[in-house]
Amino acid sequence: MRYKHIFFDLDHTLWDFETNAVATLQELYTEHELDKRGIPSFDTFYASYSVINDKLWDRFRKGFINRNELRTKRFTMTFLEFKMCDDKLCDSMGKRFLEVLPTKTALFPHAIEVLDYLQEKQYPIHLITNGFEETQRLKMKHSGIHDYFTHIVTSETAGSLKPHRDIFDYALKLSSTSAAESIMIGDTLDVDILGAKEAGMDQVYFAPDKTQEGVTPTYTIRSLKELKDIL
Structure with missing residues (x-):
């Protein structure tokens, strides 16, 4: 892989x-x-x-x-x-x-399906979010996705916000991996995609409604289920 x-x-x-x-x-x-x-x-x-x-x-x-x-x-x-x-x-x-x-528990279509798929493929799955620690963990627990993730990195724990490289470096070190072996999936070009790119990671830009311009991602998808064609 x-x-x-x-x-x-x-x-x-x-x-x-x-x-x-x-x-x-x-x-x-x-x-x-x-x-x-x-x-x-x-x-x-x-x-x-x-x-x-x-x-x-x-x-x-x-x-x-x-x-x-x-x-x-x-x-x-x-x-x-x-x-x-x-x-x-x-x-x-x-x-x-x-x-x-x-x-509240609404997830994007195919979210559970894709997380199950990645888990079956034995990928370690992690999270990098600018949201607040307690709030983000509660969202994940109520919506039933918390236990899919090996590491949950919030801006509070990392002491840095996306798109700054520090939060990505912190997540990579915590996960005992390298940028070359990792890929970031997010919805915002100037936050998730730019930040991951500057940290040396490949990126998947999730754009279900409309595509922004300014940064060229490694991949662009309209539906989460398209991740099965990449991973």
Whole structure:
């Protein structure tokens, strides 16, 4: 086998973050009766939240804000879009989001099938994620995929964020393997693919909806089951 160790991203690659986040935020929108607080519909709330959350995650990856700022500002800034200022509500929403989100279980199609396949082929399977340690492990346990992985490397444990090389080097050392023997599977060109490429690893760009441009990956797939043709 060309590759001896397989590394996955979690969110948007195996665990369907958008589906699970929508379900969580819909639950919180109803629970906190936001329709009575000046936010006319869940769709308008989610549209604003998504834009702000993406911008804050980008700033977090670049080191401009810390995780606590990310967790609180995404709701504070969203409510300001609707001319709302309620610190207690923001704090409650932030805590509830982190409680509810990891319990959601939607995975991308063929995720379990492919993990079973890789396990049967006796590949050691690992994870590299920028997500928070406790939250990511809960997601994996609730969705039934935690035990497939030999090593789970989060930005917290590694002290580094993708796409920085340090987190990949940390994962390779922990897994007792080399970049030449490893392959990284992820959904974001400038995070998963660029980071793995700069660490010397081959990469699989998972792009089920649309393909980004800027970095040329080793492989591009539209469905996880296409990994069977590579591995």
